[in-house]
Amino acid sequence: MSSVGNFLPNQSRTCDTTGLPVCLTAQFFIKAHAVCAVVFLLVGAIGAILLALTRWPAVQLLGPTWYYRTVTLHGINMLIFWILFFEVAVLYFCCTSLLNSRLFSRGVAWLGFVLMVVGALMTDVAIFQGRSDVMMTSYVPLKASPWFYLGLILVAVGTLIGVVNYFLTLYIAKRDGTYDGSLPLVVFGATAAAIIAVVAILHGAVALIPTWAWSMGWLSEPPDAAWYRLIWWGLGHVSQQVNVCAMVSVWYFLATLTTGAKPLNQAVCRTAFVFYVLFINLASAHHLLVDPGVGATWKIWNTSYAMYLAVLASMIHGFTVPASVESAMRAKGYTKGLFGWLFACPWKNPGFSAFFLSLVIFGFMGGITGVTLGTQQINIIAHNTLRIPGHFHATVVGGTTLAFMGLTYYVVPLIFRREYYARPLARIQPYLFGSGIAIMALAMSFAGSYGVPRRVWDADAGANLSAGANLMLAGVGLGGTLAFIGLLTFILLTVAAVFFGKKNEGRPMTAW
Amino acid sequence: MTEPTPEPSASQPEGAGPTEETTRPASEGKGQHPEEVLSAAAALQQEGADSHHTPGTVALTFIFLLCFAVYYFANWKALADVWHVR
Numbered sequence: 001m002s003s004v005g006n007f008l009p010n011q012s013r014t015c016d017t018t019g020l021p022v023c024l025t026a027q028f029f030i031k032a033h034a035v036c037a038v039v040f041l042l043v044g045a046i047g048a049i050l051l052a053l054t055r056w057p058a059v060q061l062l063g064p065t066w067y068y069r070t071v072t073l074h075g076i077n078m079l080i081f082w083i084l085f086f087e088v089a090v091l092y093f094c095c096t097s098l099l100n101s102r103l104f105s106r107g108v109a110w111l112g113f114v115l116m117v118v119g120a121l122m123t124d125v126a127i128f129q130g131r132s133d134v135m136m137t138s139y140v141p142l143k144a145s146p147w148f149y150l151g152l153i154l155v156a157v158g159t160l161i162g163v164v165n166y167f168l169t170l171y172i173a174k175r176d177g178t179y180d181g182s183l184p185l186v187v188f189g190a191t192a193a194a195i196i197a198v199v200a201i202l203h204g205a206v207a208l209i210p211t212w213a214w215s216m217g218w219l220s221e222p223p224d225a226a227w228y229r230l231i232w233w234g235l236g237h238v239s240q241q242v243n244v245c246a247m248v249s250v251w252y253f254l255a256t257l258t259t260g261a262k263p264l265n266q267a268v269c270r271t272a273f274v275f276y277v278l279f280i281n282l283a284s285a286h287h288l289l290v291d292p293g294v295g296a297t298w299k300i301w302n303t304s305y306a307m308y309l310a311v312l313a314s315m316i317h318g319f320t321v322p323a324s325v326e327s328a329m330r331a332k333g334y335t336k337g338l339f340g341w342l343f344a345c346p347w348k349n350p351g352f353s354a355f356f357l358s359l360v361i362f363g364f365m366g367g368i369t370g371v372t373l374g375t376q377q378i379n380i381i382a383h384n385t386l387r388i389p390g391h392f393h394a395t396v397v398g399g400t401t402l403a404f405m406g407l408t409y410y411v412v413p414l415i416f417r418r419e420y421y422a423r424p425l426a427r428i429q430p431y432l433f434g435s436g437i438a439i440m441a442l443a444m445s446f447a448g449s450y451g452v453p454r455r456v457w458d459a460d461a462g463a464n465l466s467a468g469a470n471l472m473l474a475g476v477g478l479g480g481t482l483a484f485i486g487l488l489t490f491i492l493l494t495v496a497a498v499f500f501g502k503k504n505e506g507r508p509m510t511a512w
Numbered sequence: 513m514t515e516p517t518p519e520p521s522a523s524q525p526e527g528a529g530p531t532e533e534t535t536r537p538a539s540e541g542k543g544q545h546p547e548e549v550l551s552a553a554a555a556l557q558q559e560g561a562d563s564h565h566t567p568g569t570v571a572l573t574f575i576f577l578l579c580f581a582v583y584y585f586a587n588w589k590a591l592a593d594v595w596h597v598r
Contacts, residue, residue, distance in 0.1 A: 264564055264566075318576070319569060319573055322569045322572060323564065323566040323569040326566045326568050326569050327564050327565070327566055330565060338567055338568045338571050339568050339571075340568075341568055342568055364576060364579060367580075368576075368579055368580045368583050368584075369583070371580070371584070372580075372583055372584050372587050375584075375587075377588075377591060378587045378588065378591055380591070380595070381587075381590060381591050381594060381595075382587075449590070
C-alpha cells in the first residue's frame with residue numbers, strides 16, 4: 001500500500017502482524033461492536049438450547065408461554081443483534097484498515113453505537129416482560145409492547161448511522177487518495193452489504209413505524225396484514241442477504257489470511273456482488289409463496305427468475321473462493337491428485353476450518369435447500385414446516401455465524417492484541433459448532449419432510465407424528481446441544497482472550 | 513507484503529508435495545509471522561495466476577450439482593406423490 005494515509009497525529013498504529021494500518025478510533029468501535037455482538041450471541045444461544053430441548057418431544061423443556069417468548073428472543077438476538085453489531089465492526093475495519101484511512105467521525109460512530117445498544121436492550125427487556133411474544137416476524141395483528149418496536153427502530157437507525165459513517169469514510173479515503181486503484185475486493189463486498197443494509201433498513205422503517213404507532217394507540221387499526229408481510233420481508237430477508245454479502249467478504253479475507261489465496265478474477269467476483277445488490281430484494285418474495293394477496297405471476301417472476309440471479313452470485317463465489325484456495329495451495333506444491341491441496345490446507349487453524357466449513361454448510365446444505373424451497377410449486381409442501389428453519393440455520397448459523405467466528409480468531413489477536421488460551425480447544429471449536437449445526441439443520445429438514453410444523457410448541461399434541469418425525473426431532477435436540485457446546489466454547493475462549501489473554505503488542509500474533 | 517510462495521522445483525515430481533524446507537506453511541511454527549497474513553489488502557487487490565488449474569474445485573462443483581439434482585427432483589417426486597393431477 002504505497003499511498004499515504006489520512007490519519008490524525010497519534011491516532012493510528014501499524015499492525016505488527018499484517019502491516020496494515022489501524023485507525024485507533026475505528027479500533028475502539030470495532031472492539032465495542034464486537035463485544036456487544038458476542039453478548040447478544042450468548043443471549044440468543046441460551047434461547048437456542050432451550051428451544052432445541054423443547055422441540056425434542058422426549059424433553060419438552062419449556063411450557064408454551066416461555067416457548068413463544070424464547071422463539072422471539074432467539075430470533076431477534078441471533079438474526080438481528082449479533083449479526084448487525086458484528087457487521088458494523090466488519091464495516092469499520094474494512095473502510096479504515098483496508099483503505100489506509102481514518103474513520104470519518106468518532107461522534108457519528110458513538111451516536112450509532114449508543115442507539116444500537118439502547119434499542120437492543122429495550123427490545124430484549126420488552127420481550128422478557130412478557131408483552132411481546134410475537135416472534136421475530138411480529139406479523140400484525142399480533143401486537144407487541146411499543147418498546148419492542150421502538151427498540152428495533154432504534155437498532156435500525158443506529159445501524160443506518162454506522163453505515164453512513166462507513167460511506168463517508170469511503171468518501172474521505174477516495175478524496176484523500178489513501179489507496180491505489182479500485183477498492184479491494186473485501187471492501188467492495190462490504191460496500192455491497194452496506195447498500196443492501198440501507199434497503200433493508202428502509203423497509204423496516206416503513207413496516208415498523210406505523211406498527212409502533214398502532215401499538216401506541218395512535219392508529220386505531222393495524223397495518224394491513226398482507227401489506228405488512230410484503231414490506232416486512234423487505235427487511236427480514238434482505239437483512240439476511242447483508243449477512244451473505246458480509247460472509248462472502250469474510251470468506252475472501254480468511255482465504256487470504258490463512259492460505260495466501262488471491263481472488264481468481266476480480267471482475268467476475270465483483271459482478272457477483274452487484275448481482276446481490278440488484279436481485280436479492282426480489283428474492284424475498286419466496287416468503288410469500290403461499291400468500292393469497294399476491295399473484296402467481298409475481299411469485300414466479302421473483303422467485304424463479306430474479307432469485308436465480310442472486311443464487312448465481314452465490315454459486316460464483318462458491319466456486320471462486322475454494323478455487324482461489326486450490327490455486328494458492330497448488331502454487332505451493334500441493335499438487336497430488338484432485339484433492340491433495342484440500343488435505344494439505346491448514347485445518348488446525350480455526351480461521352481456516354471455520355471459513356471452509358462455513359462455505360460447505362452454506363453451499364451444500366443452505367444453498368441446495370434454499371433454491372428448492374424457493375420454487376413455488378415445491379414450496380407448497382414445505383411452507384411453514386420445520387424444513388424452513390432447517391434451511392436458514394444452514395445459511396445464517398452454519399454459514400454466517402461460523403464465518404464470523406473464524407474471523408474472530410484473527411480479530412482478537414490483531415485488534416484486541418490478546419492471545420487465545422487453550423488453543424487446542426480453539427482448533428476443534430469450529431468442528432464442534434459446525435457439526436452440531438449440520439446435524440440440527442439436517443434433522444430439522446427431515447422432520448419438516450415428515451410434516452412437523454415450525455414455530456409450534458407441541459407438534460405432537462395428538463401423538464400424530466410418525467416414529468421417523470420423533471427421531472428427527474431428537475436429532476434437532478442432540479444437534480442443537482452439540483452446537484450450543486461449540487458456541488459456548490467459542491464465547492468462553494473469546495471472553496478469556498479479550499479480558500485475560502496474554503498481550504502481543506509489539507510483536508506478531510502467535511500463528512495458528 | 514505477502515511472502516513469495518515457492519513454486520515446486522522442476523525436479524520435483526508432480527504430486528510429490530512440497531519439500532519441508534521450502535514450503536512448510538509458516539503458520540505451523542509458533543511465534544512466526546503467519547505468512548499469508550502480511551499485507552492482506554494488497555493481496556486482495558491482486559488476481560491469482562494468469563492460468564488457473566483447479567480440477568479439485570471443478571470436481572467439488574460437479575458433486576454439488578449432483579447433490580442439487582438429486583434433492584431437487586426428489587422434491588418434485590414428493591410433490592407429485594401428494595398433489596395428483598388428473
